[in-house]
Amino acid sequence: STRAMADSARGARSVELTQEPEVAMELVVEKLKLLHYERDFLTRRRPAWPPLTRTYFARPAGNGGEQFHYFTSLAAYLLNLAGSSFRAPEQFDDPNAACSNIFAELAQCGFDTPSFAPGKLKHGHGREVVGVLAGLCDLVVA
Secondary structure (H helix, E strand, O other), X not given: OHHHHHHHXXXXXXOOOOOOHHHHHHHHHHHHHHOOHHHHOHHHOOXXXXXXXXXXXXXXXXXXXXXXXXXXXXXXXXXXXXXXXXXXXXXXXXXXXXXXXXXXXXXXXXXXXXXXXXXXXXXXXXXXXXXXXXXXXXXXXX
């Protein structure tokens, strides 16, 4: 389509990682620190979110449900910084709906439709999750 060609000519944003998730996750943590996420995001929850380790979203970490909730909350925080009014899903909301809603918001922010299915985000870790966070960090820090 003409629109797709215009988007690619404009250099649409992507959430596809070009490096290993562990490497990308280190950069995500550094960018989040630039955004003062310790002060502005971690403390929003009671008890506060634990500070991210450099591998937290790159690999499975303990409770998958908690990891997914942390991911969706962090994605919502970054989307809000980018000007979106996206609301973080509640911990026990339907994860499929949460993933689809994040995909819809990414499109609104000018990201290409990812090559992976929204359900890949349900794991709360891995290449796809880190890719979304890396893309959003780049959007906000740029």
